[in-house]
Structure formats: C-alpha cells, structure tokens
Amino acid sequence: MGKICTLELFTARRVGSFAAVRQVEMEKFLAMLSQNLGRTVNITQEVTVLTLEIMQTLVFGTRRTFGANDFVRLVHQGNELGGRLHIGDYVPWLKWMDLSLPKLRTLATKFHALLQAHIEEHRSSIAKQGHGGESFLDVLLSLDNMSDLTIRCLMLDAVSAGLDTTATAIGWALTELLLHPQILAKAQKELDDVIPASSAMVSEADIPKLKYLGAIVKETLRKHPPAPLMVPRESTAECKLEEAGYMIPAKTQVLINLYAIGRDPKIWENPLEFIPERMSSEFNAAVELMTFGFGRRSCPGMNLGLTAVHLVLANLLYRFNWTTPDGKEVDVGEGVGFTLMRARPLALVPLLRK
Numbered sequence: 001m002g003k004i005c006t007l008e009l010f011t012a013r014r015v016g017s018f019a020a021v022r023q024v025e026m027e028k029f030l031a032m033l034s035q036n037l038g039r040t041v042n043i044t045q046e047v048t049v050l051t052l053e054i055m056q057t058l059v060f061g062t063r064r065t066f067g068a069n070d071f072v073r074l075v076h077q078g079n080e081l082g083g084r085l086h087i088g089d090y091v092p093w094l095k096w097m098d099l100s101l102p103k104l105r106t107l108a109t110k111f112h113a114l115l116q117a118h119i120e121e122h123r124s125s126i127a128k129q130g131h132g133g134e135s136f137l138d139v140l141l142s143l144d145n146m147s148d149l150t151i152r153c154l155m156l157d158a159v160s161a162g163l164d165t166t167a168t169a170i171g172w173a174l175t176e177l178l179l180h181p182q183i184l185a186k187a188q189k190e191l192d193d194v195i196p197a198s199s200a201m202v203s204e205a206d207i208p209k210l211k212y213l214g215a216i217v218k219e220t221l222r223k224h225p226p227a228p229l230m231v232p233r234e235s236t237a238e239c240k241l242e243e244a245g246y247m248i249p250a251k252t253q254v255l256i257n258l259y260a261i262g263r264d265p266k267i268w269e270n271p272l273e274f275i276p277e278r279m280s281s282e283f284n285a286a287v288e289l290m291t292f293g294f295g296r297r298s299c300p301g302m303n304l305g306l307t308a309v310h311l312v313l314a315n316l317l318y319r320f321n322w323t324t325p326d327g328k329e330v331d332v333g334e335g336v337g338f339t340l341m342r343a344r345p346l347a348l349v350p351l352l353r354k
C-alpha cells in the first residue's frame with residue numbers, strides 16, 4: 001500500500017471515530033475564549049494549538065505528545081524556510097548556494113529525533129498493554145514492512161502538512177468575515193436557524209446543514225489557498241498545454257500556482273472580492289475544492305482539514321461576536337512561507353453572543 005494512500009484511507013475512514021476528541025478539544029477552546037471575553041486573544045496561536053491537539057490525538061493517540069509550543073515553533077520554522085526562494089529550484093547547479101537547505105536538514109533531524117522517541121515509547125506501551133489503540137501510529141505499527149523511517153516521515157507529513165494549512169484557513173475566514181459584516185450576519189443567522197437554541201455548541205453532525213458556512217469556507221480557500229504553490233511536482237513525460245501555448249519537457253519541476261488560479265479574472269468574476277454566494281452553484285464543485293490539489297498526490301487530509309475548519313469556524317461565530325483590539329482595521333498582510341501565513345498574528349477580541 002502506498003505511503004500516502006495509507007494516510008488517506010486512515011483520515012477518510014477514521015475521521016468520524018475521532019469526532020468525540022474534537023468535541024472535547026472544542027469545548028476546552030470555547031471555555032478558554034469565554035474566560036477571555038473583552039480581552040485581546042492571539043487567534044492565530046490559539047487556533048494553531050487547538051489544531052495541533054486535534055491532529056496529535058489522531059496521529060499519535062495522545063493529546064500532549066509534544067509540548068505545543070515546541071512543535072508549533074518547529075513547524076512554523078519549516079514552513080518559513082520551505083517558502084523562501086530557493087536558488088536551486090531555478091538554477092539547479094547553484095543549489096549549493098542555498099543557505100536554507102542545511103537549516104531545513106537540521107530541523108528535519110530535530111523532528112525525527114522527537115518522533116523516534118515517541119515511536120519507541122508507544123511500542124513499549126503496546127507491549128505492556130498487549131494491544132494498540134486507534135491512532136494513525138497504531139495502524140502504521142500494525143502493518144508489515146514499515147520501517148521506522150517511513151513511519152516517522154508519514155507522521156511528520158500528517159501533522160506538519162495539516163497544522164498550518166488548517167489554522168491558516170480559519171484565520172483568513174475570520175478576517176474576511178470581519179471585513180464583511182453583512183456576510184458575517186448572514187452566517188450567524190444561518191447558525192441560529194439550524195442549531196437548536198438548547199445547544200451550547202455546534203457539533204460535526206450539524207455541519208452538512210450549514211450551507212452558507214460551507215460556501216464561506218470554499219470562498220476563503222479560493223482567495224487564500226493555504227498551500228498556494230501546492231507541493232512541487234515533476235513531469236514524468238513531455239506535456240503540451242496547447243491552449244496556453246506551453247511545452248513542458250519530461251523531468252521538469254512544476255509548481256502549480258493556486259493563488260494565481262484563484263484570483264484569475266478569466267476564471268472568477270471580480271476575483272479580489274469575497275462573495276460566498278458564487279460558490280453555491282453545483283457547476284463549480286470541481287473548481288471550488290481545487291485548493292486540495294489534484295490526482296494521486298492530492299491532499300490526503302482533505303476530509304479532516306475541512307471538518308476542522310468548518311467545526312472551529314462555526315463555533316467561533318455561534319458563540320461569540322468578534323472585534324479588533326481598539327476597533328482598528330483588521331490586518332490583511334500576507335507573510336512568506338510554504339503556507340499562506342499572515343504577516344502578523346491575528347489578534348481579536350471575543351464578545352459574548354450566546
């Protein structure tokens with residue numbers, strides 16, 4: 001079974017069985033916000049930590065495998081280094097000049113050491129208990145012919161690829177909603193209509209009923225694709241793009257610019273505007289979710305990522321109203337990185353709604 005295929009099957013089949021874990025993490029997160037009503041909260045940091053808690057339980061089977069801050073810091077560093085201009089990508093023989101590569105290698109060594117320690121701890125706990133659990137690591141350890149290196153790479157892929165992408169999407173959605181109060185009001189009205197008044201929070205079972213929220217998520221992913229250049233690919237054979245007038249030779253590194261596609265006026269009317277209504281038509285279904293890539297190497301965490309984005313966003317809007325500190329304009333600066341991070345963390349103030 002292919003490595004990535006293993007993760008895809010895992011997240012597709014098990015995403016539901018971890019719903020209870022996400023619910024518990026959500027409850028804790030909402031309680032933390034309730035204690036901070038009227039105060040400035042670093043939403044970028046808090047949502048990233050929440051996403052990490054959700055990912056860790058699914059991947060490693062335990063909530064606090066790594067200190068959230070250590071791991072988040074390492075993932076951010078990797079994202080930032082990975083997103084820099086790499087001279088070797090453009091002039092391969094000048095790769096030796098790329099100063100980020102040794103730093104990326106050092107970072108990878110740190111990650112692998114952390115993960116190997118955890119694999120060994122998990123193995124001895126399985127040996128003691130006589131059985132494993134339900135996590136991704138448990139599944140990997142139960143498969144034949146999986147080297148520790150492959151297991152480490154898969155776990156690293158799963159947590160690091162899922163962490164900043166999911167948290168970034170939630171941050172940009174909130175930003176757009178604060179910039180568009182009428183869209184925010186419509187989303188909150190939908191929540192009030194769909195969620196029973198007795199419910200303290202939105203559950204995963206409610207998500208399919210929240211059509212307008214779904215359109216907001218898709219529109220956010222179009223305008224702010226969390227992985228703007230996807231993952232680099234290499235052409236296996238010569239390929240002609242007749243209409244565009246390109247010929248791509250075999251063995252060429254190809255970067256697909258989702259950011260440019262999402263803002264192309266030939267595809268989208270008024271692409272810089274945020275209009276969730278444009279996402280309602282069935283006709284657009286394939287284009288709307290291009291943010292997760294295409295084909296065999298498309299994102300295996302799509303199910304989990306979408307579930308987490310919808311769940312967190314729905315609860316943030318259902319339980320709270322939001323404002324910026326001192327009523328300043330919401331910051332829309334974009335940073336540099338493998339994911340479309342913000343230039344500065346998103347700082348917002350929660351106000352009681354429910």
Ligand code: HEM
Pocket residue numbers: 004007011157158159161162163165166169225226227230231232291292293294295296297298299300301302304305306309
């Ligand atoms: C909103 C959330 C997310 C977005 C927008 C996103 C987007 C993407 C994109 C565009 C790619 C490249 C696909 C391609 O080249 O065709 C990718 C790859 C990948 N994603 Fe995600 N992702 C998200 C969440 C997740 C989550 C939660 C996980 C893990 C549980 C994950 C794991 C991966 C992995 C392992 C790859 C590499 C796949 C490969 O190389 O074959 N992603 N993602």
